[in-house]
Amino acid sequence: MKLRIEISYKTPKGTETNFVSDEMTADTALLISDDLRRTGRIKNMIFLDDYDSSWTLKELKKYVEEVETEPHNIFVYFDGGFDIETKKSGLGCVVFYEKNGKAFRHRKNRLVNSLDTNNEAEYAALHLGIQELENLGVHHMPVMIIGDSQVVINQLNGEWPCMEKTLNGWADRIEDKMKEMGITPEYELVSRKQNQEADHLASQALKEIEITSTIEVNDEKRN
Template sequence: MKIRIEWSYKIPKGCETIFVSEEMPAETALLIVEDLEKTGRSKALHFVDQFDSKWSIKEMKAYIKEIETEPHNVIAYFDGGYDRDTKEAGLGCSIYYDQNGKTYRRRVNQKLDKLSSNNESEYAALYFTLQELEQLEVHHLAVRFIGDSRIVINGMKQEWAISEDSLTSWIARIEEKQTVLGIQAEYELVPRKANSEADKLATQALKGISIGAVSEINH
């Protein structure tokens, strides 16, 4: 969850003003607030989430403690590949997340048939990623979805109007799944080179190479 800090600051002579931080991970924000409290001059400290809901320090500590044993700080890369001759699609996703003080990467792919276009395979890859998040029991969290498909990223951000029935049906399924999981989706468009991991997984799926692995990431 990305949040910002809001607090009042008062100097000895009595002048006071309000400060608002940039958005940051909840864990980082809590560390900063605990340090601000030590100055003795910061008053009315609280956190504000993406829905403009206010959290007290006590509430934020309880939230962080609750999610520590669950996957959080989730970033999901996704990509879809398509073979026009066979009408088969390769779906790939690489999911990074923190859990129990460690960082993990989950890499998985899938082959899917009876799709009509490369664009449809891209949307199918996003839905496949949500299914994998469900398997990880990711819920009621903000998740960054990163892909190189403009029609998917801009379509999900509602910056492009999507009218093809084959695509709008996938959008409906994606939004329904996000609602069920309570996922607050953030979408980011990147160049294909920056999405090479998910692209490779999708290509391997098309070749019949099945991948499903979780590994710890050492910082």
Template sequence: MKYKLEWKYKLKGKNPVLFTSDWMEGELALELGGDIEKSGKSAYLSFTDQMGTSWTIKEMKKLLTEIEEEPNDLIVYFDGGFDKSANRGGLGTIVYYRQGKKKFRLRANQVFDEMESNNEAEYAAFYYAMTMLEELGVRNTPCEFRGDSQVVIKQLEGEWPCYEDCYNRWLDRIEAKMEKLALLPQYTAIPRNENKEADKLATQALEGKIISSKMQII
């Protein structure tokens, strides 16, 4: 989660001037806010997170202590593979996140039966990623989703209409899960060569190689 500072600078005999910072990490925002407060020149000071919630400096100190061990700075890669002969989908997902001072990577895949197309497998892979986030305990935070499926990315963004009932059912499930977890999603379409790891996991799932791993990134 990133934060921005907003404060009013006191000027003698004049109205205070309002300043707003760029987005920054919570610890840096709190440090800068503390310096501004110590200067005695601030008529007003607040912190706003990416979810639109505002905090006082006292609330910010408590907040950072409470969320230190919660997963944050989430980047999710997803990909789906399709076996037409068996109507099966291979789902691959990687989740990068930070928890406290440490960074981690989760890798997992799964097979899903009764798939109709590769596009449906992509939707299923995205939903599978959402279930991983839920199991991880992710709540009330921004999350970037990266995939090479233009169909899934553009329809989730609302830029492309969806006319297929099958895809609409997946969209409904994804949006319901997104609302339940109170995530602020960012969708990024990437080239296939930047999604090789998720693609490999999807292929391995179709080959019967089920993977579930967690590692710390040093």
């Protein structure tokens, strides 16, 4: 969850004004709010989320404590591959997340025979990633979705229209599932090199090598 801090500030001589901060994570908001309160000059402070709902300091602290025991700080990498000769598709996704003070990497791939194009395979790979989020118990969280498919990323973030009926169906399915789970997505388009782990999983699926794994990792491994 991203937040803005809104404060009413009062100088020693009694002059008052209001400030609203840039967006930041809940953890950062708590750190900054503690520092601001030490000045003794904050008359009032509230926290505003992406939906302009307000949070008190007590409510925010409780939220952060509860989130710590659930998957959070989530990044989903996805990639789909399509073999024209065999009409088979390989789907790959990698989910990085934190839970109970530890960082994890979850990998999953799948071979499917029911798709017709590479773009459809890309959408199906992201759908697989969303399914894995559900399996991990992710709900009501912001999620960064990362891929090298210009079609999928630009259509889902609203920059490109989705005119093909089949792809539009996949987009609706993904967006409906995220809404059901309370996921707030952010999208990032990267190069194929930056997406090579998901790409490798998709290639392994086409070779009928099945991968499902979850391991603890260092934060640096996501980069």
